[in-house]
Amino acid sequence: MTRATTTIPFSTIKFIDNIPRLSDLTEQLTQKLREIRMEINQREPGIMTAGRTQSIYDLITDADTARIRRRAMRYLERLHSSTGIQHLQERDAALLTPLRGGLPIARIVTEHEADEIAAALHAEMPWMAPATEVVWHGLRTSVRRGLPGLRFDPLVLVGSPGIGKSFWARRLAHHLEVPRTSIDATGEPAAFSLVGAQRGWSSASPGKLMQTALRERHSGPVVIIDEVEKAGNVQSTQGSRHTLTDALLPLLERMTAETWECPYYQIRCDMSWANWVMTANSRWGLPAPLLSRCVVLDLPDLTGAQLQVFVEEQGEGRGLPQTAIDATSDAIQRVIVAGRTPSLRTISRMLDRAELLAQRQVLQ
Template identity: 40%
Template sequence: MPTRSEKKVRLLHPPVYPESGIDWICKRLSRHLARLRSEEPDSIVQTDPGELDARVDDHEAGMDEADMDDLGADEDDLGLGARDIQRIRHRAKRIVARRKSANHKSLGHLASNRDKRARTALLRLAGMVPVKAIADEAKADELAASLHAEFPWMGAATTVVWHALRRGARAGRPTSVGPLLLHGPVGIGKTAWAHELSKVLDLPHCVIDAGQGLSSMILAGVERGWSDPQPGRPLQTVISSRIANPVIVVEEVDKACVMRTTSGVSLNFQSALLGLMEPGSARRWQCPYYRIGVDMSHLTWVLTANDVGLVPEPVRSRCEIVQLGDLSVEELSGFAERQATRLGLPEAAADAVRQAIERTATTGCRQRRFLTSTVFLCNALIANDS
């Protein structure tokens, strides 16, 4: 399901610029100048050259290497004179020089050959980065309805999302929800719902299982000097997708623990999580791996817990807690039937699943949760294959 609209934001600070060549920048500026003249021919003729330069400067701020699709005609085909072309080429050289100087200040510590891969990856976030948004409240209604149709028993969580999407669309803000803390029994599909949320919103997502005893490094990253330096999973998701507002799912946050290195350094998962969830600190977040500031405030956080009482109060206070109930036989049966249809299972196989689910009405919740987990696992496999 395609996203409704798209904006752009700057994520890196100090700013990092695309390492575009002079010819590409000349084409961008030439096309922009020709468009200005075609839209406002009278005002352009009378405009002071310095003012015109300032207007083209505004365009430079939005230039992005990722937009290097068909740039259209060359300068000669745009009706530009020799003086125009000369000025544009001179300006393009200045832009390249300024960007090179700025990038040296921001990324000078990544100049060695061993840091080449890290620098190349980080340059994906240079300039302005796309951030998905929903165009209007009607589209927000449509997306929430789609999510509810797939997970009707998660209505409490979907309602929170629906209201957040409507507020964001009304204000013209990028798509963002939460942070949400989903509290409910094991095996009711909390993570599957979060995956479906990212799918409905056309956003990338990643899942981090805090119950595995992971340290803060999985969130914040590992700085150079450690045995396996790398950026954290949330930033990896932003870089790989080149989308500023992915959905980050943290499973079993109630089981997160504090780890210590052999030298006694504390690696607190909850502290790293707070630094990324709190809007103020997320906007000024410093990546220990790249050693540069990254605006991580556009992320949507969905946390899950089986016992919300075990979640530290600082985390709870920053989340909207959504209490969820157990999954009924009818709800699980309906979900399983939809998955069977997607898989194209024969009717006999679908009937066998349906009968197994119905038997849990008398055998108890534990067996039903096992079947639920199996169904959701199949759903995840379908999603990964698609």
């Protein structure tokens, strides 16, 4: 099914078509003044020309021309200022065109719909039940409150590597039918990657949050931040520090997220409908201000039985023959017997390999 949506204004930008050029506006105002004075002169001959031979050029003086130009410039300055993007270059302003008319957010219509989403997610990854439950209650609450979109509390999933925290977040976005964007806090300047960098930095650009809204034309993505506890700081040549936590805090608070300002475009946007899933391998290194704004869940390691269920579910979903599923399960069981528990990443690669082999044609 296609998820219902609601369109929200999203930004304070005012799009104005066909803003006139200064020369055209000056000419229009000059012509209008000329027509008015000609009409006056026709009613009362000689007033405008002071007894001289009437000419249309006598109706507009140099002082009139200067005054018209000043007024035209003030009018265009106010018009450009009212758009909210007068400070942007033409190319950057054009990139904001998708915001015209607002952007949609996904909406849950009934509590039964929320139940179906949670049930589907739980069937795929039952060991992630604590996280699924938080989302489930958030979706049901969105329905009961009659919200225009869907929301759940920001999540921090704490657990060993390879138990499927990021995979669960991606599957959540799939079942919600919303876009997603991912950030690896260890492999990139996470703060800039998320929100962007303002002009003046050599790497100035919009962040993934804004890029996703513009590319997907959607204002309610699932934002996944992996290994959030390992995010480093970015320091400018002037000595100012930029941390991921500093970038996140105004976005995690709904009231401040409603008027969040993009550092690159310098426009205000409603980011309060973005939903957040962060992952961490431990609580060590997680800042207290971040923890206070999120639901933090400690997740256990996977058991062999849970891994076998995952293989069965994924294998059937990929359309693998039962022999391929059984072979993968046997291989996993041998690893477990040897005293090691494979991660979901390893199992996913095994399933990829089994799928490739199953699709390979055999020479006759």
